[in-house]
Amino acid sequence: MALNAHDTPRPRPEAGEQGADTEEQLPCGRWLSQLWDGAADPAHPSECSYCAQALADLRSLDWLVRRARAEDAATVASGGLVGRVMDVVRLELRPGRTLALGSPDGAGWIIEAAAARELRAAADRLPGIRCGSCRIAPMRAQERRGPLSVRIEVAVSMAWTVPAAAESVRRAISVAACEQLGLNVQEVAVHVVDVLCDSNGSHG
């Protein structure tokens, strides 16, 4: 919408007309919405201090709204709150077995799903590797606080050889299990189940 001349302000909306209750009129006689709609024509606001100030305020508000929208979009895109809530729900609905933490005579346990998430994250930090299923179980079923074995499925990029990828994943899993969790992991079986077509780890 083009700006009207300074001496011919647009008439105020009639009662009942859309915008009648929310329209704000500036001291120079212009309507705020009119000023914003006509921002493409800067001639008048530069001559009028009321319009210039109002336009500056609107632009600040516009910038804040755009930034908030971008942040919201980024939050949604990265899994954000919804993703974290769903993680908790999944964890509760399919927690898996409880695994012994610490020494064989200790009292600590961890739910398999929580431990598996940490181990997957450790392997996912390796470039060109994406983890899938991760299962953790006692090596001997009758020993609930005995040594554990991990079975993890990964997809690797073409930058890796399979043995090198498997060894790196095995090392990352072992370090995370010991240093972050305190799990007694004795065996890590790495299954390479897919190939990623670029070094960023995306499927081709």
Next chain:
Amino acid sequence: MRNTQTQRADVEREAVQATLGVPGVAGTQAALADLVRGRRQPGSDGQTAGVRASWDTVGSRWSIEIRLSLHRGRRASDITEHVHHAVCRAHSAGPSPSVTVVVASIL
């Protein structure tokens, strides 16, 4: 010792306070299934969610299970050991309880 609802609530409250005082603990965590099914223990005021105490008639002592969330950055097994010791130390009602600490999530 009589296993009354009041005693149980006291034991759970002590356990929660001791647990929350351990560095690295983000909070106790009630099982979602319990919340959905409305399985709150009688005498519970909601502040002891994630802690369940029961009187073990065979061992003549309290058995306490604690489900908790941890902050990432400390070894989980160290935190569960500290929680175990803190809860045993804080327990004032009779012999040392049997304490089970379960890490339900790491934040």
